[in-house]
Amino acid sequence: xxxxxxxxxxxxxxxxxxxxxxxxxxxxxxxxxxxxxxxxxxxxxxxxxxxxxxxxxxxxxxxxxxxxxxxxxxxxxxxxxxxxxxxxxxxxxxxxxxxxxxxxxxxxxxxxxxxxxxxxxxxxxxxxxxxxxxxxxxxxxxxxxxxxxxxxxxxxxxxxxxxxxx
Numbered sequence: 001x002x003x004x005x006x007x008x009x010x011x012x013x014x015x016x017x018x019x020x021x022x023x024x025x026x027x028x029x030x031x032x033x034x035x036x037x038x039x040x041x042x043x044x045x046x047x048x049x050x051x052x053x054x055x056x057x058x059x060x061x062x063x064x065x066x067x068x069x070x071x072x073x074x075x076x077x078x079x080x081x082x083x084x085x086x087x088x089x090x091x092x093x094x095x096x097x098x099x100x101x102x103x104x105x106x107x108x109x110x111x112x113x114x115x116x117x118x119x120x121x122x123x124x125x126x127x128x129x130x131x132x133x134x135x136x137x138x139x140x141x142x143x144x145x146x147x148x149x150x151x152x153x154x155x156x157x158x159x160x161x162x163x164x165x166x
Contacts, residue, residue: 042082
């Protein structure tokens, strides 16, 4: 069984409409070739991070994940996004499960793939592109992952008229 890590920072169905169903069609085609398992990694985005000094002064643990509350709107959105994607993937026949991460794109993918084997990482994200300077110096998040995953990194960008990168 092939395993895929599907990374989301926006709703899969909204992203699918933007891409004329390309992300879902891609996974349907994979499922038709061979049964697949998809782990949905839903990123909590636009989360204001408190400086460590403020956290320490407030008596809150310094670990950044502990500074996030599971009932804040960003966490709730990430959970709903993950649940909807898992449900949709199960409807097309994939084994699917989901996790939520408060980490940035690169750290979240590295953390998940360090402990589990995946055949491909599929980025279905909207706001993960780095600055022009980050792209020039090779620190753009997608560029960093591309160096590690090569052709096994599939990217569906938010822009409607672009093809997925592979």
